[in-house]
Amino acid sequence: MTADNTSLSSSQIADIARRLDRPLVLVGLMGVGKSTVGRRLASALQRDFQDADDAIEEAAQRSIAEIFDEFGEAYFRDGERRVIARLVEEGTGVIATGGGAFADPETRALILDKAVAVWIDAELDTLVERTGRRNTRPLLRNGDPAEILGRLLEQRRPFYAEAQIKVVSSDGPHMRTVDAILKELDSWL
Numbered sequence: 001m002t003a004d005n006t007s008l009s010s011s012q013i014a015d016i017a018r019r020l021d022r023p024l025v026l027v028g029l030m031g032v033g034k035s036t037v038g039r040r041l042a043s044a045l046q047r048d049f050q051d052a053d054d055a056i057e058e059a060a061q062r063s064i065a066e067i068f069d070e071f072g073e074a075y076f077r078d079g080e081r082r083v084i085a086r087l088v089e090e091g092t093g094v095i096a097t098g099g100g101a102f103a104d105p106e107t108r109a110l111i112l113d114k115a116v117a118v119w120i121d122a123e124l125d126t127l128v129e130r131t132g133r134r135n136t137r138p139l140l141r142n143g144d145p146a147e148i149l150g151r152l153l154e155q156r157r158p159f160y161a162e163a164q165i166k167v168v169s170s171d172g173p174h175m176r177t178v179d180a181i182l183k184e185l186d187s188w189l
């Protein structure tokens with residue numbers, strides 16, 4: 001992505017990147033677009049991009065679904081906590097996290113202290129539609145995805161709300177969300 005795709009000029013984006021001295025961590029429910037938005041945001045800011053779920057899969061040499069199936073959710077959460085701590089300590093770039101990561105008190109405290117948390121929120125209908133495109137998410141396999149996502153949002157909203165920055169993702173292109181994050185970041189910094 002270049003500045004051409006956003007409403008900010010390349011010098012405005014470069015100025016934001018210059019002032020940003022810590023990693024940006026994207027949080028929010030499954031389907032809000034953390035990975036896609038994160039990759040484009042990192043490219044705009046000319047920073048590295050890391051996807052925590054990919055890093056967990058690499059460390060475990062298994063897919064997220066296999067980790068849940070073979071070892072259970074608690075084991076996955078332990079790995080998730082360790083991997084995100086490593087990415088935050090190492091990184092100055094953009095990190096996309098899995099939807100449950102920021103609900104963990106230790107991970108949340110670390111991110112709020114050492115990074116900038118960006119909560120991407122979206123309408124439930126949008127999340128149901130986007131998550132319905134793939135069947136890779138273990139938490140959505142046993143029941144009605146709309147009901148599960150609705151319940152998770154109620155449980156996690158208070159945690160997500162602690163993020164320093166909040167944007168709402170419409171069902172339009174993800175670049176609009178990238179643009180909204182850059183603007184919020186500009187005023188926050």
Ligand code: S3P
Pocket residue numbers: 028029030031034053064097098099100101137138139
């Ligand atoms: C989870 C979200 C997933 C993944 C795992 C659990 C959650 O990531 O970490 O399936 O608890 O909400 P995405 O939010 O990237 O789908």
